[in-house]
Amino acid sequence: MIRIGQGFDVHQLVEGRPCIIGGVTIPYEKGLLGHSDADVLLHAISDAILGALGLGDIGKHFPDTDEAFKDADSLKLLERVWELAKERGYKLGNIDSTIIAQRPKMLPYIPQMAEIIAKALEADITQVNVKATTTEQLGFAGRGEGIAAQSAVLLVKA
Ligand SMILES: Nc1ccn([C@@H]2O[C@H](COP(=O)(O)O)[C@@H](O)[C@H]2O)c(=O)n1
Numbered sequence: 001m002i003r004i005g006q007g008f009d010v011h012q013l014v015e016g017r018p019c020i021i022g023g024v025t026i027p028y029e030k031g032l033l034g035h036s037d038a039d040v041l042l043h044a045i046s047d048a049i050l051g052a053l054g055l056g057d058i059g060k061h062f063p064d065t066d067e068a069f070k071d072a073d074s075l076k077l078l079e080r081v082w083e084l085a086k087e088r089g090y091k092l093g094n095i096d097s098t099i100i101a102q103r104p105k106m107l108p109y110i111p112q113m114a115e116i117i118a119k120a121l122e123a124d125i126t127q128v129n130v131k132a133t134t135t136e137q138l139g140f141a142g143r144g145e146g147i148a149a150q151s152a153v154l155l156v157k158a
């Protein structure tokens, strides 16, 4: 059995916050605003996995009204989502994601992101692809007001 899921998330870029994307803290003048650490890529991946499982989204599992998730480490949330997949007998087929950001430049950090994601999903690095694109200065991402991420995931049950 195979199941497909997709996820999309956006967080605002503001001063005074760390810029954590794909579990990597990227040196940048601004960071992502959220109830958690606002790791937009890990949120999109978590949503894609939950979607494949037919289990809703991260807001349902980890409400932003719950103090327990204030400044939460999104890698820990992804690990909890992955437990739900494992409990149901799924392994990762592959995952493909895109970060949509005018700046900062993601390319130097992508290998480390892929390594972190593969480890959390108990998969090989070859099963995880992360890409980045600008929006050619168009829209909220292009103006540097926020960063978006989207992800597609395939889960496989033997
Ligand atoms: N924040 C970003 C955006 C893009 N990249 C890399 O640059 C390439 C060209 O981007 P375009 O939007 O002009 O297509 C893209 O393919 C990425 O490799 C990046 O590292 N960080």
Ligand SMILES: C[C@@]1(CO)OP(=O)(O)OP(=O)(O)OC[C@H]1O
Pocket (backbone or CB within 6 Å): 009, 010, 033, 034, 035, 036, 037, 038, 039, 043, 058, 059, 060, 062, 063, 064, 065, 069, 070, 071, 072
């Ligand atoms: C992760 C959670 C929970 O801390 O909060 P945020 O960091 O605000 O992220 P978002 O993608 O808006 O929604 C999921 C949330 O419930």
